[in-house]
Amino acid sequence: MAYENIILEKEDYLAILYINRPKALNALNKDTLTEIRSAIEDVSADEAIRVMIITGSGDKAFVAGADIAYMQPLSGVEAREFSAYGEKIMRMLEIMEKPVIAAIKGFALGGGCELAMACDIRLAADNALFAQPEVGLGVIPGFGGTQRLPRLIGEGRAKELTYTADNIKADEAYRLGLVNHVYPADQLMDEARKMAAKIAKKAPLAVGYAKYAIGKGMQADLDTAMGIEADMFGMCCSTLDQKEGMGAFLEKRKPVFQNK
Numbered sequence: 001m002a003y004e005n006i007i008l009e010k011e012d013y014l015a016i017l018y019i020n021r022p023k024a025l026n027a028l029n030k031d032t033l034t035e036i037r038s039a040i041e042d043v044s045a046d047e048a049i050r051v052m053i054i055t056g057s058g059d060k061a062f063v064a065g066a067d068i069a070y071m072q073p074l075s076g077v078e079a080r081e082f083s084a085y086g087e088k089i090m091r092m093l094e095i096m097e098k099p100v101i102a103a104i105k106g107f108a109l110g111g112g113c114e115l116a117m118a119c120d121i122r123l124a125a126d127n128a129l130f131a132q133p134e135v136g137l138g139v140i141p142g143f144g145g146t147q148r149l150p151r152l153i154g155e156g157r158a159k160e161l162t163y164t165a166d167n168i169k170a171d172e173a174y175r176l177g178l179v180n181h182v183y184p185a186d187q188l189m190d191e192a193r194k195m196a197a198k199i200a201k202k203a204p205l206a207v208g209y210a211k212y213a214i215g216k217g218m219q220a221d222l223d224t225a226m227g228i229e230a231d232m233f234g235m236c237c238s239t240l241d242q243k244e245g246m247g248a249f250l251e252k253r254k255p256v257f258q259n260k
C-alpha cells in the first residue's frame, strides 16, 4: 500500500511509524487509520523487525486527535462505525506481538492520547501536552480512551481528566503514570531508539509472550492470569532461544538469539 498520511521507515530491527499530516497536526482521519492498520500488518509480518516506534511528523504534535473536520458531519451510525474502526486499529496495535514505543512530542490530544495509550510504553518530550478534550466538542473519547485511561491512571483521575477536558503537561502525565519517562524534546528519539535497541537484544519470542501474558492477564481474574503466565512460560521453553539464553548463562557467554 502506498502511504499518504504516514511514513513507515525500517532500519535493521527497528520500524519507525510517523503519523504524517503535519498541516493538520497529524489528526487521524479514516484513511490515516487504514494506513496505520496496513503498517501494523507489514511490521507484524516482517521477521527482521523486533520493535516499532510510533511518533508524529513535524515539531508540534504527536497527534492532535481524531480529525474534527472529518467527524463534524457524521451521522450517529457513521460516527459509531468510525469509533469502532478506530478502536479496532488501536486494539490491533495493542495486541501485535512486537512491542511498540510511543515517542510523544507536542500535542497528544483525544485520539492522539488514545493512540499513545494503545502502545506498550510511552516516552514523552518535556513539551508534550496530553488531554481528552472530547466533551468540549460534544462527544466522548472514541478510540478506547474511556477504557484505557482509567486502567492506566485509575478511575477517579481518568474521570476528572475526561469530564474537565484539562490539558496536562509531561511532568503531570509522568506523575499520573500516563508516561514512563520524560526527556528533553531534542533527546526523545535517541532515548526511544536506545530503549528499542535494549529490547531488540532480548529473546524476541519471550518478549512477545511476556506482552501476551501481561495483556491477556490484565483482562482476567488473578487465577486465570497466573494460568496464562504459566502457559507462556511453558511456551518459552519450547523455543531454541530459551535453550540458548540459559545455555549461554551456564557457559558464561553472551546469548545469540535467533527468534526461534
Ligand code: CAA
Pocket (backbone or CB within 6 Å): 023, 024, 025, 027, 064, 065, 066, 067, 068, 069, 086, 107, 109, 110, 111, 112, 114, 133, 134, 137, 139, 140, 141, 142, 143, 145
Ligand atoms: N482535527 C482536524 N484538524 C485539526 C485538528 C484535529 N483534531 N487539530 C488541529 N487541526 C488543524 C487545524 O484545524 C489547523 O488547520 P488549518 O491550518 O487548516 O486551519 C491546523 O491543524 C493547525 O491547528 P491550529 O491552527 O489550531 O494550531 P494551534 O497551535 O493554534 O492549536 C491545538 C493547536 C491546540 C492542538 C488545536 O489545533 C486544537 O485544539 N486541536 C483540536 C484538538 C482536539 O480537540 N482533539 C480531539 C479531537 S476529538 C477525538 O479525538 C475523538 C476521539 O477520541 C475519536
